[in-house]
Amino acid sequence: MATERTPGGRQLVVHDFWAAEARDADAMLAFLGRHHGRIPTVLFERTGLPPGPLLQQRLTGAGIQAARSWHPWMLRVLDPARAIELRGWPEHLDDEIVLDLATPDGTSRHTLSIAGGRAQLTPGGARSSVDAADVTLTAGQFAVWYAGGYRSPAAAALAGLHGDSTALTRLLAATVDREPWLADYF
Template sequence: MKRHPTDGRQLVVHDFWAADHPTAAAMLAFLGRHHSRIPTVAFERTGLPPGTLLHRLGKGGAAAARAWHPWMLRVLDPCRAVELRGWPEGADAEIVLDLVAADGSSTDRYTLRVGGGRGELRPGGGTVDVTLTVGQFAVWYAGGYRSAAAAALAGVCGAPAVIARLLATVGDREPWLADYF
């Protein structure tokens, strides 16, 4: 349980694991029974329920996704940052990124190449594979997305398989930033 700014209290789910869909549905039904007293059930980033179960929301139910990351990171020079970051030896990807400015006013297209323990980000490219904001780029760069579903819920746009390939390039390390704000 946790305080909610407008509803009084909310139920917060930090981990959600189930062996199969019927078990997950039963667990969600259990959480839903608290609705009469607690109208908000919040799923933390690590406890996202299976997306295929969202169609079972009852009358008056709604799903909302909100991403929050407990750090502030702004990548000022994406090309240089990619060049300087450590990369897994086994990672191999070439992905065209559309990087959207924080205010949505402009976009820049880049081609990301990762291979042989090195990374390169160069302006230009062909058909866009993944679209993300500069903030989402920073979260990816820090290794903050743990799954393609989490990245998609945070607003990263692209085919799930391509997003998964993008995340695999940074998936060898847990995110770490010394300062929390």
């Protein structure tokens, strides 16, 4: 967690929230609640939300009227190859992953190459077309991955991404360095 200045004073921002048991989560929520006299707002980042029922049950007793979560953006990548070239990439990554991108006409095979802070998405795969791709993504899943929206392989698997678990972990490591953000609301 961290504190941030706001126009109305300060707020706590919880970046990550993990607990093995409900009792541990209760203690962590109580700790956050102790700041109420000085900091009236606790903001849970999308990646740091505790389990929904646990959080909702604890907030209702604290006089909170409502809790809501939403994603104020959407993204559709029209030219994946160009988008890959323009996005920033971690300098330390050096990887090559074969992707199948779903299109209305089926799937198209591409190779994602990342090295030295740059990346390239080229048609075709490094392996034969009969071999399975490392990861298969729909256009929507590609956009979420591109924006850094999958924070873990488990989240990506729940969202329907298919592929080798090692390759999926490597793919997510390429975009997990930034929290998703867009200035435009749709």
